[in-house]
Amino acid sequence: RAKAELDRHVCYYEQEMDEAARQRRAMGKDLWQAVENGDFHLVFQVQKSVTTDAVTGYEVLLRWDRPGHGMVPPSEFIPVAEECGAINAIGAWVLHHACREAATWPEPHKIAVNVSGLQLAQLELVDLVKMVLDESGLAPSRLELEVTETAIIADRKRALAVLNAIKALGVSIAIDDFGTGYSSLDTLRSFPFDKIKLDRSFMVEVGRDDQAKAIVRAILALGKSLSIPVLAEGVETVEQMDVLRAEGCTEAQGFLLGRPGRIDWTAMPGRLLMA
Ligand code: C2E
Ligand code: MG
Ligand code: MG
Numbered sequence: 001r002a003k004a005e006l007d008r009h010v011c012y013y014e015q016e017m018d019e020a021a022r023q024r025r026a027m028g029k030d031l032w033q034a035v036e037n038g039d040f041h042l043v044f045q046v047q048k049s050v051t052t053d054a055v056t057g058y059e060v061l062l063r064w065d066r067p068g069h070g071m072v073p074p075s076e077f078i079p080v081a082e083e084c085g086a087i088n089a090i091g092a093w094v095l096h097h098a099c100r101e102a103a104t105w106p107e108p109h110k111i112a113v114n115v116s117g118l119q120l121a122q123l124e125l126v127d128l129v130k131m132v133l134d135e136s137g138l139a140p141s142r143l144e145l146e147v148t149e150t151a152i153i154a155d156r157k158r159a160l161a162v163l164n165a166i167k168a169l170g171v172s173i174a175i176d177d178f179g180t181g182y183s184s185l186d187t188l189r190s191f192p193f194d195k196i197k198l199d200r201s202f203m204v205e206v207g208r209d210d211q212a213k214a215i216v217r218a219i220l221a222l223g224k225s226l227s228i229p230v231l232a233e234g235v236e237t238v239e240q241m242d243v244l245r246a247e248g249c250t251e252a253q254g255f256l257l258g259r260p261g262r263i264d265w266t267a268m269p270g271r272l273l274m275a
């Protein structure tokens with residue numbers, strides 16, 4: 001009887017797995033379609049100096065309006081895009097459109113574009129970046145790529161070669177979500193990062209937990225001693241901003257400063273419209 005019971009559970013589990021796999025396949029198919037149809041759009045989130053409040057740049061965030069489903073968050077569709085191979089086409093779409101749009105801005109702000117680990121593992125990324133800069137006319141100094149630590153560990157040697165070649169073009173590199181996942185201080189030393197983006201999870205705790213504050217302080221000190229500016233992600237409250245200011249953080253990004261959206265350049269200075 002136990003055997004029958006077990007079989008029933010295994011069967012149920014397999015059905016669940018099949019269903020999840022089927023949904024991922026369907027989403028993968030729709031993603032390829034979206035690349036062809038251009039069902040994507042970009043939103044921008046402001047990054048500001050903690051000390052002067054001046055705009056230091058905008059992070060580019062991808063949005064997908066999936067037909068029949070509505071908006072799907074990138075945390076759901078990026079992993080599927082990586083799995084089904086569409087990530088290269090999507091990543092190229094993002095880079096092209098982000099650079100083309102930023103080149104038309106009345107103010108020469110920097111843009112920070114997220115790059116998937118799979119893109120980073122390919123030398124073609126260097127040619128792609130070269131191409132989009134040429135085509136858009138965007139100054140290389142206005143482009144920053146955001147990479148995560150998990151993206152780097154897949155093939156460290158290759159990632160380092162790709163990032164060095166991209167840096168040689170005059171493009172800067174930020175390490176995203178720093179402090180989460182597979183963090184290694186050696187990565188900071190051996191990779192040519194221009195900015196450390198402190199993961200949002202530390203901000204969440206910073207107001208109410210001394211440990212979190214101590215970690216933030218330690219990472220800020222680390223950035224300082226390596227001469228790498230630190231940007232705090234996910235700043236939502238005035239209290240968090242006060243901590244960052246007191247601890248000497250360089251830049252901040254988060255709902256307190258502005259939600260991701262379209263930039264309204266008719267307002268002076270350019271204001272963010274809600275997406
Ligand atoms: P990320 O690069 O760490 O981007 C920051 C995410 O935090 C964004 O979510 C942003 O909307 C959100 N965020 C910003 N400030 C706050 C805040 O104060 N509070 C809270 N709760 N959230 C805040 P989003 O747009 O959903 O993107 C999620 C992730 O998807 C990104 O994390 C990035 O890893 C990935 N992603 C987004 N666009 C692209 C893209 O074009 N290419 C690739 N490869 N990945 C992308
Ligand atoms: Mg990012
Ligand atoms: Mg991030």
Ligand code: MG
Nearest residue numbers: 177199200233
């Ligand atoms: Mg993050």
